[in-house]
Amino acid sequence: MLNLVIxxxxxxxxxxxxxxxxxxxxxxxxxxxxxxxxxADKLILPGVGHFKKGxxxxxxxxxxxxxxxxxxxxKIPILGICLGMQLMTDYSEEGNCExxxxxxxxxxxxxxxxxxxxxxxxxxxxxxxxxxRKLLENINENDFFYFVHSYKISCNNEEDVxxxxxxxxxxxxxxxxxxxxxxxxxxxxxxxxxxxxxxNFIEL
Numbered sequence: 528m529l530n531l532v533i534x535x536x537x538x539x540x541x542x543x544x545x546x547x548x549x550x551x552x553x554x555x556x557x558x559x560x561x562x563x564x565x566x567a568d569k570l571i572l573p574g575v576g577h578f579k580k581g582x583x584x585x586x587x588x589x590x591x592x593x594x595x596x597x598x599x600x601x602k603i604p605i606l607g608i609c610l611g612m613q614l615m616t617d618y619s620e621e622g623n624c625e626x627x628x629x630x631x632x633x634x635x636x637x638x639x640x641x642x643x644x645x646x647x648x649x650x651x652x653x654x655x656x657x658x659x660r661k662l663l664e665n666i667n668e669n670d671f672f673y674f675v676h677s678y679k680i681s682c683n684n685e686e687d688v689x690x691x692x693x694x695x696x697x698x699x700x701x702x703x704x705x706x707x708x709x710x711x712x713x714x715x716x717x718x719x720x721x722x723x724x725x726x727n728f729i730e731l
Contacts, residue, residue, distance in 0.1 A: 529729065531555040532567040534594070536584045538610060539575035547715035551726045561593035569729070570603055573715075574610030578634065578678070579622025581614050591627070598629060604706045606728045609676060612702070612709030621678050630704050631683040637695065644695045647677040652712075654690035654700055662708055662727050663689055663701065670720035672700075672712035680711065 531548070533541050533555050541557045548555050555571070556563065564570065572594075574581055585591050597603045607615050616626045619634035626634070637646045651671040656663060679698035682688050690701040692711070700711045708728060714721030 529553065530566065530568045531571070531729070532563050532569075533557045533571045533573065534564065534590070534611075535559040536574075536581065536588055536590055538581050538584060539573045541573055544571060544573050544608065544715045547722060547725060548729075551722050551729070553725075553729050559588055559590065561590065564590070564593050564597050565601070567597065567603055569731075570597065570605040571608065571728075572605060572611035572614065573608040574614065575675075576610055577621060578610065578613055578619040578626070579624040581610055582622075582624055582626065585614070585627075594627070598707060602706045604728070604731050605708065606725075607707075607709035608715070609711060609713055612711055613678060613680060615707060615709055616680060619678060629707050630687060630702060630709070632680050632687070632699070632702065634678045634680050636678050639695045641695060647675055648679075648694045649675045652692045652694060652700075654692060655697065656690050657688045658686065658690075658703075660689055660703055661731055662703060662724065664727050665723055666720065666727075670723075672710075672714070672717040672720060674700075674712045676711060680709075 613634045615629045616632040691697045692700040714724040
């Protein structure tokens with residue numbers, strides 16, 4: 528049976544991710560135990576809130592080293608959701624803080640000349656698919672996903688970009704490098720399309 532661990536570092540509603548996985552018939556555990564993380568078949572790093580606080584929580588809970596071993600050494604597939612995705616980047620303007628540096632990318636604040644675009648970006652948007660890989664199987668540009676975020680990701684390597692989304696500007700909404708996956712939207716709140724993303728990740 529698949530050993531799927533949702534990482535608890537004190538940021539976000541982890542139970543909503545677990546319930547979405549249950550809807551596709553997948554059991555998971557929520558844990559901050561390094562031993563559980565290191566023996567997982569797959570990992571999910573969710574998150575809602577402030578980037579610097581997220582990194583501080585990971586550090587204070589002694590999770591950075593086991594996560595680096597799990598992801599970089601053991602090559603355990605991991606899916607970052609929203610803040611979890613941003614934490615995988617090199618750096619964020621939110622708190623002027625370094626991230627986990629698993630992917631060559633940075634996180635910057637939305638900035639618009641057009642006053643009619645509000646921050647945070649909140650609501651339903653589609654994906655502009657750039658690279659078709661397993662995570663986006665059976666997903667098309669007519670599928671809509673739920674976003675809520677004030678900061679956006681840009682990747683240094685376009686081959687890492689699976690999809691972008693336009694909100695004033697185009698930003699990276701799905702990335703993948705080796706065993707590292709991220710989505711800026713919340714698949715657990717995105718109805719059937721979001722469940723497809725989770726199912727694709729489970730089946731990788």
